Amino acid sequence: MEEVRLILSLQDCDDEAPCLQVSGPSGVGKSTLRKKLAREYKAVPDGRLIDEPPYPVMTADHIPLLQFVMPEGPTVKSVGMEMLRMFGDPAWYRGDKYSFGKRVDTLVAACGTVGILIDEAQRAVDRNGVVVTEELADWFKSRHDENNVCLIFLGLGRLSYLFEQDSQHERRCDAELRMPPYRWRTGDGMDDLEDQAQFIGTLLAFQKLSPMPFDVDVTEDRIALRFYYASRGVIGALKKLLKRCVRIVARDSAIPRRITLELLEDAFDLAFRKEAHGMINPFSSTYAGQLPPPIEDDSLPRPDVAARRGAKKRRLRKETVNQALTKR
Numbered sequence: 001m002e003e004v005r006l007i008l009s010l011q012d013c014d015d016e017a018p019c020l021q022v023s024g025p026s027g028v029g030k031s032t033l034r035k036k037l038a039r040e041y042k043a044v045p046d047g048r049l050i051d052e053p054p055y056p057v058m059t060a061d062h063i064p065l066l067q068f069v070m071p072e073g074p075t076v077k078s079v080g081m082e083m084l085r086m087f088g089d090p091a092w093y094r095g096d097k098y099s100f101g102k103r104v105d106t107l108v109a110a111c112g113t114v115g116i117l118i119d120e121a122q123r124a125v126d127r128n129g130v131v132v133t134e135e136l137a138d139w140f141k142s143r144h145d146e147n148n149v150c151l152i153f154l155g156l157g158r159l160s161y162l163f164e165q166d167s168q169h170e171r172r173c174d175a176e177l178r179m180p181p182y183r184w185r186t187g188d189g190m191d192d193l194e195d196q197a198q199f200i201g202t203l204l205a206f207q208k209l210s211p212m213p214f215d216v217d218v219t220e221d222r223i224a225l226r227f228y229y230a231s232r233g234v235i236g237a238l239k240k241l242l243k244r245c246v247r248i249v250a251r252d253s254a255i256p257r258r259i260t261l262e263l264l265e266d267a268f269d270l271a272f273r274k275e276a277h278g279m280i281n282p283f284s285s286t287y288a289g290q291l292p293p294p295i296e297d298d299s300l301p302r303p304d305v306a307a308r309r310g311a312k313k314r315r316l317r318k319e320t321v322n323q324a325l326t327k328r
Helices: 002-009 030-040 076-087 097-110 134-147 157-164 167-172 193-209 221-231 235-251 261-271 305-325
Strands: 020-023 044-050 058-062 065-069 115-119 150-155
Touching: 002 020, 002 115, 002 150, 020 030, 020 157, 030 065, 030 115, 030 150, 065 076, 076 097, 076 134, 097 134, 134 150, 150 157, 193 221, 193 235, 221 235, 221 261, 235 261
Parallel strands: 020 150, 065 115, 115 150
Antiparallel strands: 044 058
């Protein structure tokens, strides 16, 4: 929040507005950051007067920070249409990719826009780490050049490939700003006391807001560690666990309306595919205080699912042929 506030405040006095990449795994809080920024930089209807003789005085919405979600399989046309739609252009769906840039530039100037925030920006890079379209990357560079507007990219870590494969993008963008999950221990095995304290503070905040009282003391390390294991330090997973507790109680009136270890055990089993990630239920009696397996590195490319399935089929066919040929 502080970094975004700073670069937006410096936009008018910087001859080349900075670009920012904010990345982290799913559920770590990127969308929450976007929502907080939306509340802080609200659009003001008819908030600007445009007096450019010989044209009559016109009004425009003041949109200091334009926010939009990167479309799936993004192209210049689909991104341009989405930006025009978020600006409120009634004809956002009309035009072609060559006109969208000029229309966006006009609205950026008219609406006093100093920053453009692109959520799910990793969609510009496919799962193999390849930029989806160089044309889109060049289009973003043109918007940056034409408007001197801050570009803020939110997404998974593989978004870095967009900047690493283009030296001009890399020059414009600051170093990646990571939003990592909380850690219980450091890389050398020592307790990460700061992260532990912040995670427990988050648990206390959830407890305060919960519609059901907690029968567990989340300030105790052995209890907090169970919650940490369940969420693997990701707040989105912690929220999912507690919401599942509420759903269980709402479905069965015989269950006491309190957060207990027994309720958390049931909620974990129903909310998470623990076998797929090599996890056990941390709220069961068999849990021995171990740390959870690490979450998947979001900065690494992931082969396409279809490609993985195709490779598996080819491997199975090859094994079948080899077995047939080696039968005696």
